[in-house]
Amino acid sequence: MNGKTEVVVVGGGYGGVTAANRLARRDGMSVTLVNPRADFVERIRLHQLVTGSDDAVEDFRKIMGAQVRLVIDTVTRIDAAGRQVSLAGGGSLSYDYLVYAVGSGAVGPGVPGAAEFTHRVSDLEGAERLRSALAATSASEPVTVVGAGPTGLETAAELAEAGRRVTLVCGDVLGPSLHARVRRPVARRLTELGVAVLEGPSARVTEVTPDRVRLDGGRELPSAVTIWTAGFGVPDLAARSGLSTDAEGRLITDTTLTSVDDERIVAAGDAGVMPDHPFRMSCQAAVQLGPAAADTILRRIAGKKAAPVRMFFAGQCLSLGRDEGVTQFSYPDDKVNALRISGRPGAGVKEIACRFTLNKLVSGARKAGSRS
Numbered sequence: 001m002n003g004k005t006e007v008v009v010v011g012g013g014y015g016g017v018t019a020a021n022r023l024a025r026r027d028g029m030s031v032t033l034v035n036p037r038a039d040f041v042e043r044i045r046l047h048q049l050v051t052g053s054d055d056a057v058e059d060f061r062k063i064m065g066a067q068v069r070l071v072i073d074t075v076t077r078i079d080a081a082g083r084q085v086s087l088a089g090g091g092s093l094s095y096d097y098l099v100y101a102v103g104s105g106a107v108g109p110g111v112p113g114a115a116e117f118t119h120r121v122s123d124l125e126g127a128e129r130l131r132s133a134l135a136a137t138s139a140s141e142p143v144t145v146v147g148a149g150p151t152g153l154e155t156a157a158e159l160a161e162a163g164r165r166v167t168l169v170c171g172d173v174l175g176p177s178l179h180a181r182v183r184r185p186v187a188r189r190l191t192e193l194g195v196a197v198l199e200g201p202s203a204r205v206t207e208v209t210p211d212r213v214r215l216d217g218g219r220e221l222p223s224a225v226t227i228w229t230a231g232f233g234v235p236d237l238a239a240r241s242g243l244s245t246d247a248e249g250r251l252i253t254d255t256t257l258t259s260v261d262d263e264r265i266v267a268a269g270d271a272g273v274m275p276d277h278p279f280r281m282s283c284q285a286a287v288q289l290g291p292a293a294a295d296t297i298l299r300r301i302a303g304k305k306a307a308p309v310r311m312f313f314a315g316q317c318l319s320l321g322r323d324e325g326v327t328q329f330s331y332p333d334d335k336v337n338a339l340r341i342s343g344r345p346g347a348g349v350k351e352i353a354c355r356f357t358l359n360k361l362v363s364g365a366r367k368a369g370s371r372s
């Protein structure tokens with residue numbers, strides 16, 4: 001230790017990077033961010049990586065303050081009592097405060113054959129494998145996308161626009177998080193792109209084989225490439241480290257994002273949960289939770305009471321291929337309403353949202369470069 005307050009940020013996604021940049025702006029802070037990759041993954045563009053319209057990665061040097069030390073490794077355990085983390089590459093890092101920002105990824109589907117024979121788009125490595133699998137099949141071979149939440153809708157549209165034969169198995173309803181009236185332009189666009197949309201109680205996958213998907217009721221769909229997008233799961237690091245988690249494995253915190261077990265551990269992003277203040281796992285939440293987690297730590301260091309986090313949601317932006325999209329507006333508490341922007345302007349809003357998010361990280365890095 002060097003007389004400074006040592007903060008270890010575990011995970012370099014939207015939550016971790018925004019927290020690290022905010023912390024690094026203050027004198028007297030030494031911030032180390034641990035992430036398994038040398039590049040930042042723009043997860044909100046991973047469906048674009050699959051078709052090649054974006055590579056979905058950015059250099060950490062562009063989006064993270066120069067004073068933040070990047071350690072390329074994976075945290076395997078948090079020792080809360082000893083205030084240190086163990087690294088997969090060997091060794092450990094001590095901390096005064098820890099930001100838990102390990103994010104989310106694919107959830108274990110729990111359907112026979114799904115773990116072996118489906119692809120994921122929710123993390124970089126999964127999206128890269130999917131791109132290779134698609135490249136190894138001809139465009140005429142059938143592709144099945146399972147799950148019609150935002151990730152499934154965007155993936156199905158992107159692939160169909162790229163000329164693939166896509167069936168979207170919704171599980172129940174198309175776009176469950178959308179307002180009923182906003183579902184219509186989404187369904188229309190998918191139909192225009194030639195996506196076969198299966199909705200309703202029988203549109204549930206019960207088994208996956210290397211070349212087929214079986215639905216509730218016995219119907220079988222031929223499928224050369226099957227993509228599982230239903231739901232996000234979180235890493236089990238908190239649970240493995242003996243910290244309190246919910247049934248999904250998210251670190252349980254109070255409304256200041258502080259772990260209920262230890263005031264030195266603060267969560268940012270998808271991997272934390274506030275039972276009294278639930279929020280949707282999203283980039284939109286993570287970029288607000290990162291700075292809020294940093295503020296909780298800074299207030300605690302200053303001997304002040306940490307303040308409850310306040311979040312503001314504007315809506316959900318969906319790209320439906322490169323040419324069209326739908327923006328679903330919401331009330332500030334994330335409850336959706338019937339307002340929308342669809343068509344080409346909808347795609348424009350989504351693109352602006354992606355660029356705005358990245359620019360926010362870049363400007364955070366610049367501010368972190370000049371200390372107050």
Ligand SMILES: Cc1cc2nc3c(=O)[nH]c(=O)nc-3n(C[C@H](O)[C@H](O)[C@H](O)COP(=O)(O)OP(=O)(O)OC[C@H]3O[C@@H](n4cnc5c(N)ncnc54)[C@H](O)[C@@H]3O)c2cc1C
Nearest residue numbers: 011013014015043044075102103104269270282283284286
């Ligand atoms: C295709 C797609 C499209 C999306 N579109 C949108 C959208 O339009 N709008 C929106 O709001 N959200 C969207 N999301 C969701 C959004 O990407 C996530 O909610 C967001 O990335 C969460 O940010 P985070 O910082 O919590 O975690 P992440 O971005 O998941 O980052 C977590 C980081 O922690 C690292 N990590 C994990 N475990 C460890 C460990 N043990 N040690 C060290 N590092 C670790 C991970 O490798 C990763 O780099 C989309 C997601 C996908 C997959």
